[in-house]
Amino acid sequence: KAGVTQTPRYLIKTRGQQVTLSCSPISGHRSVSWYQQTPGQGLQFLFEYFSETQRNKGNFPGRFSGRQFSNSRSEMNVSTLELGDSALYLCASRSPSTDTQYFGPGTRLTVL
């Protein structure tokens, strides 16, 4: 089975812009979660989507949003980018049989 894929792998944006990141889960996985990884805050949970519905949300401002499509692919959007949004954004899909999350390679976002 193909693993979790994320596009693009690298992005450079400027403050105030918005960005959309994409994630395709492992075939058969309907749950997709997003995490932010920074040197200062470590790995933090953003939100989880299941069957096109947001099921859980972490402690992030409303500038961070997401959605999931009927084929389980997910996108996350960050509006009005700030310097502090520079991070590695990781997507994970959850196996329905083992309840284990498998991660993609991440999207490295740099905000200038």
Add this chain to the structure above:
Amino acid sequence: GDSVTQMEGPVTLSEEAFLTINCTYTATGYPSLFWYVQYPGEGLQLLLKATKADDKGSNKGFEATYRKETTSFHLEKGSVQVSDSAVYFCALMDTGRRALTFGSGTRLQVQP
């Protein structure tokens, strides 16, 4: 809330040395416990997991035992290799929320 505490790194070892990375957790209920590994420039790879007390997870020579009485999930390997150099993350998942809570990560450097 839930939390995971890992030993500070970096941990520097010579090849074939014994490895222990300590991990303790605080959680309500009965979380599942995980070790993930991150190689430079990559996402997280699942190393091993345990879902209930006294379970032992193992993979690629690494082992960890779910100790409920000490709320610990220490990672061990009998003989490390240079290729084991990476950052190791301990994590728990509350089965209700299905969001992973990560420790701060421990960088392992193995010297030939």
